[in-house]
Amino acid sequence: MKKTLIVGGRVIDPSQNLDRQTNVLIEDDRIAAYDVPSNGQDTIIDAHGKIVSPGLIDMHVHLREPGREEDETIETGTAAALAGGFTSIVCIPNTEPPIDSQGAVEFIQHQAARADNCNVYIAACVSKDREGKQLAEIGQLVRAGAVAFTDDGTPVYDAELMRRAFEYCLMFDRPVLNHAEVLELTRGGVMHEGKTSMLLGLAGMPAAAEDVMTSRDIALAEATGGRLHIMHVSTAGSVEVIRRAKRRDVCVTTEVCPHHFTLTDECLRQFDSNYKMSPPLRAQSDVDACIAGLVDGTIDVICTDHAPHAREKKMQELDRAPFGIVGLETALGLVVTKLIEPGHLDWPGAIAKMTMNPARIVGIERGTLAVG
Ligand SMILES: [Zn+2]
């Protein structure tokens, strides 16, 4: 048996309410005990002055493979994850073809095993071909290993389909992850609709487009008892309706991405398409609301919506460039400088939103340093 001892670190594991300096003994690949003195273990890692935490989990990553390997592959995306401290990720199924079948799930599992970087879990499509018309084979996909369901890239538009998705996923205790956007309100938009979009003469995407669908999804989750997870929340309005829904014990969770708690629509003054993403960068009041939501627990998870595009695609004029920004390698740094250092979150609070909370939402045995 190979013994590894991590010595003298500040061990923060929110799943056990643990935050103290101690030694962690690992036997082979499992946590074996705490408070063990160093006495000739095979490997001793000095962690004085460092934090020891469970590997981070990112439950919203676009790996682009299959179909758009010029943007990212499972190998490069999982390497980026590891570089950013993420040892488990959930990949989103808007690939080409979309991950809507057992075979497609198995392909991802195979490529992830071949890359051998981090653990890859799979969110599969809600609808066949991600077309929003017919429900995908939810039961079969769960058996293949799908941990959640989403048509992200686009919303599940048809309310009837969304209702049935909640009902089916409930049978397997899986969450439905929705990209909340009313497309009629955002057609042609490249940035948040507000003072800056007016000044710049750019087509806007109003906050209401997100708020309306967040409210619809909550109403349907409440009606069915289904498990709703609102993806990449970005508006003050949505944070508030989710806060109120949680008070009524609706089964809703949500996430925020680093760009939405660090940047505003003012960045678009540079006409740099790297700032073009969906949902768009919002106003400062929305940024403040997202931070308040993180602080009071309305927002459960910090994830990246890592969405790379090949340079030649992103380097087009604003209205032609695709939506999306990378995030895996910068997320933790932004959490430290924008949330922990200013005192919005403490370390255990921030780590909980990047380990235990996403693990619970997608139902995986990760995000903990518990013995075993
Ligand atoms: Zn999305």
Ligand SMILES: [Zn+2]
């Ligand atoms: Zn996404």
